[in-house]
Amino acid sequence: MGAKIPMLDLGPEVEELWDELRTALDATLRSTRFILGPNVVEFEREAAEWLGVRRAVSLNSGTDALVLGLRALGIGPGDEVVTSAFTFVATAEAICRVGATPVFVDVEPASFNLDLERLAAHLDGPAGERTRLVIPVHLFGHPVDMDAVLSLCEPRGIPVFEDAAQAFGATWRGRRVGGFGRAGAFSFFPSKNLGAYGDGGLVVSDDDSFADTVLELRNHGALDKYEAHSVGYNSRLDEIQAAVLRVKLPHVDAWNDKRREVARLYREGLAGLDGVETPDEAEGAHHVFHQYTLRVRDGRRDELERRLGDAGIACAVYYRVPLHRLAPFAQPPGTELRETDRASEQVLSLPIGAYQPEPVTARIVAALRGDQTGG
Numbered sequence: 526m527g528a529k530i531p532m533l534d535l536g537p538e539v540e541e542l543w544d545e546l547r548t549a550l551d552a553t554l555r556s557t558r559f560i561l562g563p564n565v566v567e568f569e570r571e572a573a574e575w576l577g578v579r580r581a582v583s584l585n586s587g588t589d590a591l592v593l594g595l596r597a598l599g600i601g602p603g604d605e606v607v608t609s610a611f612t613f614v615a616t617a618e619a620i621c622r623v624g625a626t627p628v629f630v631d632v633e634p635a636s637f638n639l640d641l642e643r644l645a646a647h648l649d650g651p652a653g654e655r656t657r658l659v660i661p662v663h664l665f666g667h668p669v670d671m672d673a674v675l676s677l678c679e680p681r682g683i684p685v686f687e688d689a690a691q692a693f694g695a696t697w698r699g700r701r702v703g704g705f706g707r708a709g710a711f712s713f714f715p716s717k718n719l720g721a722y723g724d725g726g727l728v729v730s731d732d733d734s735f736a737d738t739v740l741e742l743r744n745h746g747a748l749d750k751y752e753a754h755s756v757g758y759n760s761r762l763d764e765i766q767a768a769v770l771r772v773k774l775p776h777v778d779a780w781n782d783k784r785r786e787v788a789r790l791y792r793e794g795l796a797g798l799d800g801v802e803t804p805d806e807a808e809g810a811h812h813v814f815h816q817y818t819l820r821v822r823d824g825r826r827d828e829l830e831r832r833l834g835d836a837g838i839a840c841a842v843y844y845r846v847p848l849h850r851l852a853p854f855a856q857p858p859g860t861e862l863r864e865t866d867r868a869s870e871q872v873l874s875l876p877i878g879a880y881q882p883e884p885v886t887a888r889i890v891a892a893l894r895g896d897q898t899g900g
């Protein structure tokens with residue numbers, strides 16, 4: 526067995542950026558400005574420009590980007606928010622945190638994103654009247670068809686808040702995701718396509734009054750320390766993380782291209798493997814492969830997980846328990862989310878990252894192929 530292969534190795538990235546990081550961090554330390562200083566201001570400006578939006582407000586996590594965004598959109602107790610149950614727990618958690626109710630619509634099998642035909646049926650049904658917001662999740666880095674989402678929601682007067690936590694740099698028909706809806710949320714958890722070296726998050730919007738509300742909420746409900754206008758939070762991105770993110774932002778497109786190259790090697794290497802489907806890229810979508818997620822049919826997932834484990838290769842099941850099967854997010858009796866359940870039973874995510882060397886990808890492919898021949 527060769528050296529162990531983790532899901533993601535950030536070592537080569539830190540090595541490559543070492544001098545730039547040291548310069549940025551040294552300057553930040555010497556400045557002794559650690560909260561709401563120049564790095565935060567500049568990072569927000571650079572990120573807004575990069576994403577093609579008017580405003581970007583940084584926060585201390587992607588979860589808070591969702592929570593404060595929901596607050597600024599006026600979502601609260603009694604409101605129903607439609608999203609997917611096949612996502613990270615934070616999506617539904619944020620909805621509950623503001624006192625609203627998550628309502629799940631099934632996913633479509635190819636991308637694992639919201640099934641837009643089912644979303645249309647839901648909004649046309651009795652629950653449509655109660656829906657105050659739709660949160661599409663660009664899962665694993667594959668963009669949702671935002672034209673279709675907006676054409677369903679806009680005529681009904683329902684705002685859209687994109688959970689783009691996993692899709693920094695993904696585009697739909699050439700436009701970066703996050704900027705399509707009324708607002709968009711990103712996470713800078715270290716493993717994300719743009720990751721900080723700690724927690725961080727971002728909310729984006731073209732709407733100044735929304736962005737100003739988030740600015741207040743993140744700082745105890747006050748732009749001025751002593752004049753709270755609302756009950757807020759302490760949710761500021763710190764200067765050290767902002768300095769790291771400013772070093773990393775210019776590299777994201779090249780890194781996403783490298784992830785796509787790893788994905789290409791996987792797709793070619795795994796073609797024709799029994800029971801294994803490699804991820805699709807819809808027409809109009811530019812997938813940034815935050816995760817490289819297979820669908821493994823015929824009940825063979827456990828066996829493949831074991832085989833990878835035996836070869837010293839990490840893998841992960843995102844998400845083994847869909848949110849509607851977790852007590853805090855239980856849905857009314859009779860709710861059926863068949864494709865969501867099926868996805869949870871069949872998905873398997875493989876290691877991927879911008880710096881993943883070709884021989885590592887080849888070893889993973891060989892381990893999976895070896896499984897089929899029993900070798």
Ligand SMILES: Cc1ncc(COP(=O)(O)O)c(C=O)c1O
Nearest residue numbers: 586587588613615690712713714
């Ligand atoms: C889809 C999704 N939404 C929200 C979040 C929350 O982000 P964070 O971990 O930065 O709070 C994540 C992150 O892991 C995520 O994957």
